[in-house]
Amino acid sequence: MLSRLVLVSASSLKGSGPLGAGLVQASRSLQTSSQSLAPVPPLPEKGGKVRHGIFPEELFQLLYPKTGVTGPYMLGTGLLLYMLSKEIYVINHETFAALSVGSVIVYGVKKFGPDVAAFADKLNEEKVAKAQEVKDLAVTSLAQAIDDEKKEQWRVEGRSMLFDAKRNNVAVLLETNYRERLHMVTHEVKRRLDYQIALQHLHTRMEQEHMVNWVEKSVIGSLTAEQEKASIAKCISDLTVLSKSQAHATA
Amino acid sequence: MAGRRVALKAVDWLAFAERVPANQRPMFNALKTRSDAIGAKLTSLPETPTVIDWSYYKSAVAKAGMVDEFEKQFKALQIPEPVDTQTSAINAQEAEANKSAAEYVEASKARIAQYEKELDKFKNMIPFDQMTIEDLNDTFPETKLDKVKHPYWPHKPIAEL
Numbered sequence: 094m095l096s097r098l099v100l101v102s103a104s105s106l107k108g109s110g111p112l113g114a115g116l117v118q119a120s121r122s123l124q125t126s127s128q129s130l131a132p133v134p135p136l137p138e139k140g141g142k143v144r145h146g147i148f149p150e151e152l153f154q155l156l157y158p159k160t161g162v163t164g165p166y167m168l169g170t171g172l173l174l175y176m177l178s179k180e181i182y183v184i185n186h187e188t189f190a191a192l193s194v195g196s197v198i199v200y201g202v203k204k205f206g207p208d209v210a211a212f213a214d215k216l217n218e219e220k221v222a223k224a225q226e227v228k229d230l231a232v233t234s235l236a237q238a239i240d241d242e243k244k245e246q247w248r249v250e251g252r253s254m255l256f257d258a259k260r261n262n263v264a265v266l267l268e269t270n271y272r273e274r275l276h277m278v279t280h281e282v283k284r285r286l287d288y289q290i291a292l293q294h295l296h297t298r299m300e301q302e303h304m305v306n307w308v309e310k311s312v313i314g315s316l317t318a319e320q321e322k323a324s325i326a327k328c329i330s331d332l333t334v335l336s337k338s339q340a341h342a343t344a
Numbered sequence: 345m346a347g348r349r350v351a352l353k354a355v356d357w358l359a360f361a362e363r364v365p366a367n368q369r370p371m372f373n374a375l376k377t378r379s380d381a382i383g384a385k386l387t388s389l390p391e392t393p394t395v396i397d398w399s400y401y402k403s404a405v406a407k408a409g410m411v412d413e414f415e416k417q418f419k420a421l422q423i424p425e426p427v428d429t430q431t432s433a434i435n436a437q438e439a440e441a442n443k444s445a446a447e448y449v450e451a452s453k454a455r456i457a458q459y460e461k462e463l464d465k466f467k468n469m470i471p472f473d474q475m476t477i478e479d480l481n482d483t484f485p486e487t488k489l490d491k492v493k494h495p496y497w498p499h500k501p502i503a504e505l
Contacts, residue, residue: 135474221472235463242452249445251363256438258355263430270426272389279393
């Protein structure tokens, strides 16, 4: 009942904001003292419905079956008149003070209430948004971290490829070396055989040239003096015959 | 003279490249260029050496028996295959790498478990607008105000407000 009244007075402030938290603390402390561990249900968005700012709607609903719509009003009027007429409530200067202060308060709350409530709500929203941001950031970074770790594990699985590549390199190097050796052997053997053949060719060529030179020399040496004279006489006689025939031809 | 002996295991360089992390990429590139150079050198050498035409040499060389002797020795020659000294070292490296990889994977799994635990905590916590300060202190212990160390409000150093 006490918490209900507190709720009612706070209902003209439309937000439930910080006041609501305090209220829930009050109700929460009741719950914790009775040692129930169920999570507390969320706060209601609005306070209980009231009429004319003070009177809870439940009263009207309670009296509706018996007395209809006007019932509670009649009850209220009757109670008020009873208290005034029997002087249970005495009208004095306090009454007017209460009325003035009350009207100012009501006017103030009605005019500035929504703004103040919005401001308080905004403060709370900012706090919640900041916390939410932190939570979202944490969730995304954790998910990212998990993905990264999985990726790194996948990378690690590829390590055998490195060693395959290395072994391949070694095998290829060995093969290359072996082939080079083969080639070198054949090349060297061929070189030696070719050298022999070249040597032979050189020998035959030199012998040929030497022989030719020798033959020439011997021929020139064997040309005796009388052979030379005979050849020169022959040349002269040939020339005279030629000149005679030439002279005959021109004459 | 035998040709190709050991069959090479085909290395899928594309898949290999995918698995290389960014900080080891230069090493991978160096390995690839080296491997390519070695492979190119292999393909540039013909598999069998040029055949020597013994009949031509027999007819051409005058020295008696020289070609025959060469031919006999040549045919009898066994070229030793180069000795493989590195494969055992590589295998040892591979075993070691496997061990350290297993350790790394274990540590990684532990890290993943821890991350998943924290993720679950975040997923299962009550929404902020239904929390009280006590719930907040339970979910995030770092928000708890130390009322013993700082007994007076605001229960934390002024600098942290």
